[in-house]
Amino acid sequence: MSGVAFPTLARLASERATGALLRDTGTLYLIDGEIVHAESPVAPGIDVLLTTGGRLPAAGWQDAVDRAGARGQVGRYLVESGQVSCGELEICHRGALFDAAFFALAGATGPARFRRGAAHWLGPVVPVPVDAVARETQRRRDLLESLWPRPEVDTAPVVRRPAAHIPALVPRQRALLDRADGMRTPADIARLLGRPAFHTLIDVRRLAAAGHIETPRTGTAPEQPPVPTWVSDISADPDTALLRRIRDALEARL
Numbered sequence: 001m002s003g004v005a006f007p008t009l010a011r012l013a014s015e016r017a018t019g020a021l022l023r024d025t026g027t028l029y030l031i032d033g034e035i036v037h038a039e040s041p042v043a044p045g046i047d048v049l050l051t052t053g054g055r056l057p058a059a060g061w062q063d064a065v066d067r068a069g070a071r072g073q074v075g076r077y078l079v080e081s082g083q084v085s086c087g088e089l090e091i092c093h094r095g096a097l098f099d100a101a102f103f104a105l106a107g108a109t110g111p112a113r114f115r116r117g118a119a120h121w122l123g124p125v126v127p128v129p130v131d132a133v134a135r136e137t138q139r140r141r142d143l144l145e146s147l148w149p150r151p152e153v154d155t156a157p158v159v160r161r162p163a164a165h166i167p168a169l170v171p172r173q174r175a176l177l178d179r180a181d182g183m184r185t186p187a188d189i190a191r192l193l194g195r196p197a198f199h200t201l202i203d204v205r206r207l208a209a210a211g212h213i214e215t216p217r218t219g220t221a222p223e224q225p226p227v228p229t230w231v232s233d234i235s236a237d238p239d240t241a242l243l244r245r246i247r248d249a250l251e252a253r254l
Helices: 005-014 046-051 058-068 074-080 086-104 130-147 171-178 186-193 197-210 240-253
Strands: 019-023 026-031 034-039 113-116
Touching (some): 005 019, 005 130, 026 086, 034 086, 046 086, 058 074, 074 086, 086 130, 130 197, 171 186, 171 197
Antiparallel strands (some): 019 026, 019 113, 026 034
């Protein structure tokens, strides 16, 4: 995690601060020192995950924003109007929060600013402790490094390679490659598919390791490491451990 962001977040948590932490790479919203929402230009928002993912019609989302956005109660309106269940909203929101926080906390070099009292129009859903977000962000960074230690594939346009003599694709990965036109980045493809950006990076790193997509060359890049042994047995679920933890946390609240 960025050396600037975490001490700032830890201080805001200890102060039980309420407001928005703004960085070059995204924004974290806090209430009483806990994170209630996160946004990043790289990560599809909860609106994209719900609508493009097929759970909620776009008209239903827009209706909620029009009716409850000014009051900061969009999430509450979606549940009370019966468009999504409370559990569905909590799971989707938690996934979107961790997704955006990963990018908001990584790599920014500019200063962080805190706007006290600022609130997000979605409204609070389930707050997440700062320490939990920090741990999950680091776990995700370590996971990507273990899959393919070439972070340049995370931001470069996805370029397909000839598919001869390399491992077969699972449907989720085929959908990603079908949208790889040599110009779209992983973030672009995540938004098109209505998927979390981090899950898309997992697939991109695996596909690069397996030889399905190009790893960009840099002037100082070392020779590419050998293809890991796991590439021939790729899971159909990019992050089941996180989903299990979210499910267990929700069940514990019932």
